[in-house]
Amino acid sequence: MDKYKQAIEELIKFRNERDWEQFHDSKNLALAISIEAAELNELFLWKKESESDNVNIEKLKEELADVLSFSLLLAEKHNLDIFDIVLEKIKRNAEKYPVDKAKGTAKKYDEL
Amino acid sequence: MDKYKQAIEELIKFRNERDWEQFHDSKNLALAISIEAAELNELFLWKKESESDNVNIEKLKEELADVLSFSLLLAEKHNLDIFDIVLEKIKRNAEKYPVDKAKGTAKKYDEL
Amino acid sequence: MDKYKQAIEELIKFRNERDWEQFHDSKNLALAISIEAAELNELFLWKKESESDNVNIEKLKEELADVLSFSLLLAEKHNLDIFDIVLEKIKRNAEKYPVDKAKGTAKKYDEL
Amino acid sequence: MDKYKQAIEELIKFRNERDWEQFHDSKNLALAISIEAAELNELFLWKKESESDNVNIEKLKEELADVLSFSLLLAEKHNLDIFDIVLEKIKRNAEKYPVDKAKGTAKKYDEL
Numbered sequence: 001m002d003k004y005k006q007a008i009e010e011l012i013k014f015r016n017e018r019d020w021e022q023f024h025d026s027k028n029l030a031l032a033i034s035i036e037a038a039e040l041n042e043l044f045l046w047k048k049e050s051e052s053d054n055v056n057i058e059k060l061k062e063e064l065a066d067v068l069s070f071s072l073l074l075a076e077k078h079n080l081d082i083f084d085i086v087l088e089k090i091k092r093n094a095e096k097y098p099v100d101k102a103k104g105t106a107k108k109y110d111e112l
Numbered sequence: 113m114d115k116y117k118q119a120i121e122e123l124i125k126f127r128n129e130r131d132w133e134q135f136h137d138s139k140n141l142a143l144a145i146s147i148e149a150a151e152l153n154e155l156f157l158w159k160k161e162s163e164s165d166n167v168n169i170e171k172l173k174e175e176l177a178d179v180l181s182f183s184l185l186l187a188e189k190h191n192l193d194i195f196d197i198v199l200e201k202i203k204r205n206a207e208k209y210p211v212d213k214a215k216g217t218a219k220k221y222d223e224l
Numbered sequence: 225m226d227k228y229k230q231a232i233e234e235l236i237k238f239r240n241e242r243d244w245e246q247f248h249d250s251k252n253l254a255l256a257i258s259i260e261a262a263e264l265n266e267l268f269l270w271k272k273e274s275e276s277d278n279v280n281i282e283k284l285k286e287e288l289a290d291v292l293s294f295s296l297l298l299a300e301k302h303n304l305d306i307f308d309i310v311l312e313k314i315k316r317n318a319e320k321y322p323v324d325k326a327k328g329t330a331k332k333y334d335e336l
Numbered sequence: 337m338d339k340y341k342q343a344i345e346e347l348i349k350f351r352n353e354r355d356w357e358q359f360h361d362s363k364n365l366a367l368a369i370s371i372e373a374a375e376l377n378e379l380f381l382w383k384k385e386s387e388s389d390n391v392n393i394e395k396l397k398e399e400l401a402d403v404l405s406f407s408l409l410l411a412e413k414h415n416l417d418i419f420d421i422v423l424e425k426i427k428r429n430a431e432k433y434p435v436d437k438a439k440g441t442a443k444k445y446d447e448l
Contacts, residue, residue: 003195004116010202018209019216023270026172027156027164031269033179034153034370037146038262044139045255046247046442049385052139057190060138064186065201067145068194071179077165078172082180083115089177090122097130104131106382135382143381146258150374157367158330158359161273218270227419228340234426242433243440250396251380251388257403258377261370268363276363281414284362288410289425291369292418295403301389302396306404307339313401314346321354328355 004083008076011069029074036066116195120188123181141186148178228307232300235293253298260290340419344412347405365410372402 015021040063044052075082096109105112127133152175156164187194208221217224239245264287268276299306320333329336351357376399380388411418432445441448 002114003193003199007195007198010199014202014206017211018214020214020218022216023218025161025164026167027159027161028270030149030153030156031265031367034146034149035262035266035269037142037149037179038259041142041146041255042259044142045259046252047139049137049139052137053189055138060186060190061192061197062201062204064183064192064194065197067149067179067183068187068198069201071176071183072198074172074176075180078167078169080173080176081115082176083119085173085177086119086180086184087115087122089174089181090126092174094126099129102130102132104134106132106135140382143255143377147374147378147381150371153367154371157371158364226338227417227423231419231422234423238426238430241435242438244438244442246440247442249385249388250391251383251385254373254377254380254388258370258373261366261373261403265366265370268366271363273361273363276361277413279362284410284414285416285421286425286428288407288416288418289421291373291403291407292411292422293425295400295407296422298396298400299404302391302393304397304400305339306400307343309397309401310343310404310408311339311346313398313405314350316398318350323353326354326356328358330356330359 008072011073012076015073024073024077026074026077029070029077032070033067033074036063036070039063040067120184123185124188127185136185136189138186138189141182141189144182145179145186148175148182151175152179232296235297236300239297248297248301250298250301253294253301256294257291257298260287260294263287264291344408347409348412351409360409360413362410362413365406365413368406369403369410372399372406375399376403 015024040060043055043059043063072082075085097112101112102109127136152172155167155171155175184194187197209224213224214221239248264284267279267283267287296306299309321336325336326333351360376396379391379395379399408418411421433448437448438445
């Protein structure tokens with residue numbers, strides 16, 4: 001079985017064994033993503049960006065996994081394949097950020 | 113080519129064509145995940161949870177894709193396979209949330 | 225002494241005694257606000273909105289105080305009076321959300 | 337009238353004129369704080385911390401005002417004075433971060 005399918009199946013099994021589907025509406029899943037993203041950011045708080053790649057890798061793995069787990073569950077709830085939506089978004093972003101205007105600048109598309 | 117590999121390659125190609133790797137330290141990638149997660153949450157702000165599965169699917173796809181794209185880039189930077197870290201985290205969570213204590217409750221593990 | 229001035233003075237004293245001003249650039253203060261806001265949100269995760277006013281008041285006080293403390297420090301760094309900027313923003317929002325269009329709806333101003 | 341009282345009164349007037357109290361349960365107010373905090377953080381995304389004090393002051397005022405407005409409304413809903421809870425939290429933090437251990441370090445209290 002491929003790993004994507006396996007991850008989804010184990011996430012759902014974990015959820016169902018605990019009878020947690022009742023809590024997993026889209027709004028709460030999105031909120032959970034946001035809270036886990038903040039825990040990920042806490043690893044970098046007060047640290048220099050230039051040193052931020054030196055993060056504790058075990059903690060990074062845990063917090064990033066939490067963000068991903070709720071993202072996978074939210075995608076699954078809406079029958080979305082995460083790679084399809086990422087590939088589709090890259091195409092949209094290529095229109096919003098044309099190479100000749102966006103190269104080397106961190107400006108937002110509406111300021112290019 | 114499998115879709116995971118393809119998504120990573122296209123994300124990196126998109127980034128490199130724009131010379132954006134200079135901005136993508138771990139701290140800023142984590143911050144970007146958090147900001148995109150907030151945009152995802154904005155789709156649900158002031159809405160009822162019970163109605164939240166009825167979200168605009170096109171917007172959901174875009175915001176969730178943004179969260180996932182930066183998550184994929186952060187994982188790639190640290191040579192992490194997203195499914196490996198998710199599967200590993202499920203095991204840890206199974207210890208923190210044993211079925212007999214966690215079933216049917218939304219309490220945090222330190223309150224079980 | 226008024227309480228606003230007192231709060232700022234005590235926040236700065238606390239910071240300076242610990243030699244933390246070095247960490248308190250605007251970007252990190254904003255990040256701290258965001259992380260504390262997520263901790264505040266965690267009090268409501270998986271809970272029903274309709275029951276959310278029943279939150280643990282001691283925890284609410286702590287998390288909201290953290291959001292406010294970093295907000296006060298960021299305002300102070302830029303010589304902003306928090307009430308002046310709030311009053312000014314209410315005026316701007318009154319233009320973005322005219323009563324006749326915004327009444328009773330949770331739509332964003334660009335969808336009104 | 338003092339400015340704190342004035343700000344609260346104008347926030348409530350703004351809300352009531354638009355019949356928005358129905359949306360302002362504690363959970364949604366906390367979520368709004370978090371979303372506005374992310375917009376504040378977006379001003380600093382991809383920027384160097386060392387240059388972050390050079391932020392666009394008009395945008396900073398607007399985003400910080402949004403964070404503060406929802407924080408004031410959440411405090412008001414629970415009959416909390418923002419300065420009282422900040423001063424109380426400083427005392428708690430002084431216990432969690434004793435000067436001799438916390439001086440000059442950005443470590444969290446549980447790592448001191």
